[in-house]
Amino acid sequence: KSSFSQLAELKALPVGGYTNEHICTLAEALEIAKPMKGIWLDFKQFSPDFMDRVFAAVDKAGWPIEKVMVATFNHWALKWAPRKRPGIRLVAHTRIDIVRGGYTLNYGDKGRVYANEGELADAIVAYAKKMKLYGVNMPAPHRWRKNRYATTSDMIRRLQEAGLWVSIWFVNDGKNGV
Numbered sequence: 001k002s003s004f005s006q007l008a009e010l011k012a013l014p015v016g017g018y019t020n021e022h023i024c025t026l027a028e029a030l031e032i033a034k035p036m037k038g039i040w041l042d043f044k045q046f047s048p049d050f051m052d053r054v055f056a057a058v059d060k061a062g063w064p065i066e067k068v069m070v071a072t073f074n075h076w077a078l079k080w081a082p083r084k085r086p087g088i089r090l091v092a093h094t095r096i097d098i099v100r101g102g103y104t105l106n107y108g109d110k111g112r113v114y115a116n117e118g119e120l121a122d123a124i125v126a127y128a129k130k131m132k133l134y135g136v137n138m139p140a141p142h143r144w145r146k147n148r149y150a151t152t153s154d155m156i157r158r159l160q161e162a163g164l165w166v167s168i169w170f171v172n173d174g175k176n177g178v
Contacts, residue, residue, distance in 0.1 A: 011023050030058060041071065068088055073095070
């Protein structure tokens with residue numbers, strides 16, 4: 001089958017059990033989003049070529065760089081994006097595991113155990129400064145993973161006082177919706 005016929009088949013499928021929602025192309029999504037204040041490009045996978053193609057589509061759709069954020073768990077994507085689009089806002093997805101003796105963080109000094117929330121906040125802020133991040137996307141409670149940290153209001157306050165924009169990411173656990 002051609003990629004056009006495969007795309008047509010995908011576009012005909014309902015999304016997530018909703019009857020009026022369907023898969024769209026990036027170009028279509030960028031057009032739909034034009035009335036919004038901004039867009040968040042979430043790179044789950046990273047390659048320079050793929051990011052370049054996404055940025056080309058963003059440019060073609062007429063989105064100014066100040067209305068675009070790149071969010072990702074991928075350190076290399078956070079480094080690559082500003083090389084291609086100086087001034088783009090960067091957001092690091094943050095995963096924090098609870099381990100014996102404290103917490104571990106998915107970036108910065110990987111494998112290091114932070115004894116308390118203060119040390120953890122300091123590490124997040126240090127990474128944000130090093131990477132020139134606009135903000136961080138912090139974890140909400142995970143009902144299905146008891147060894148994952150849930151962001152506290154004190155942590156949010158610390159990060160905001162350090163000048164970071166903070167969002168909270170939620171994971172659908174399949175049972176309770178969040």
